[in-house]
Amino acid sequence: MGREQLSVVVTTFNSAGTLDACLRSVAWADEIVVLDSGSTDATVAIAAHHGARIHTQPFAGYSAQKQAAIDLASHRWVLLLDSDESLDADAAVPLQQALRAPAQAGYQLWRREWQFWRWQSRRGRLNHYVRLFDRQRARMSGHEVHESVLVDGPVGVLDVVIDHYGEPDIAGRVAKANRYSTLQLADLDGRQVGWLRLRMVAYPAVAFLRYYLLRGHWRSGWAGFIAARIHAFYAFLKYAKLYEQRRRQQG
Structure with a gap:
């Protein structure tokens, strides 16, 4: 067949x-x-x-x-x-x-x-x-x-x-987090400033725990821990950048 x-x-x-x-x-x-x-x-x-x-x-x-x-x-x-x-x-x-x-x-x-x-x-x-x-x-x-x-x-x-294979080293992964968090501003548009403050404070910890524990990256040793920390940093960056953008728009 x-x-x-x-x-x-x-x-x-x-x-x-x-x-x-x-x-x-x-x-x-x-x-x-x-x-x-x-x-x-x-x-x-x-x-x-x-x-x-x-x-x-x-x-x-x-x-x-x-x-x-x-x-x-x-x-x-x-x-x-x-x-x-x-x-x-x-x-x-x-x-x-x-x-x-x-x-x-x-x-x-x-x-x-x-x-x-x-x-x-x-x-x-x-x-x-x-x-x-x-x-x-x-x-x-x-x-x-x-x-x-x-x-x-x-x-x-x-x-x-x-x-x-993605990024071969930590520097590359961090650079990607910085680049992607800027690009994602268009997809995040519409959130209010007060909600963004809460996101900046709470979401990075949630993102780390979900990535490290629930997805099982703790099984990958220190490589998994570092990847989870960068993932949490990315979660912070995208909302911090959107907060900055909103503050500038408000004058």
Whole structure:
């Protein structure tokens, strides 16, 4: 029995350090589409080496760039990956099985995080995201950061793990928290100043406990503790920056 044809879609910018592993992990796909936003390193050459169909356009924002890449796919079914992600070695079989007769409009995949010098413990809670979907029934959310795939129809979960390398060190993780907290101001717009004060005081502690204890990052030792503290710092920054913005608007 045949299966649905699959387009793997990846957006890139100076992704030479991780793109080879990403594309090697999906070498079995029917098509690889790479949308680059002006890389100056070996990103485009790596994509070409893997036989990807390469397009270029200026960066339009995380959500819009990914939607543009999805729209370039030739096939109805799309697997969306970041350039610093790769599928684990056992992923091809369940993905191909799901594509033989898709029972859902989209599927969530699990994601395992690299934490500075080690992988997060598999005994901890892995996040899951919609990454395999029928593009005729799906679209990107439009958020400035933490963009997601919205599916018009039922969504299932596959026993497939994406390895996410992300930022390789603490400095990179902190820089990302600073950058993302600024970008997220547009998505947080509408909160009142009094509510923001409470958020600044209480939410970082809640974010730390949820990330460290409930998601099980305590199982990853000091790497998990540091990641949880940076996550809490990010939770503080986004509301502190919105508070600052509101105070300036009020004069």
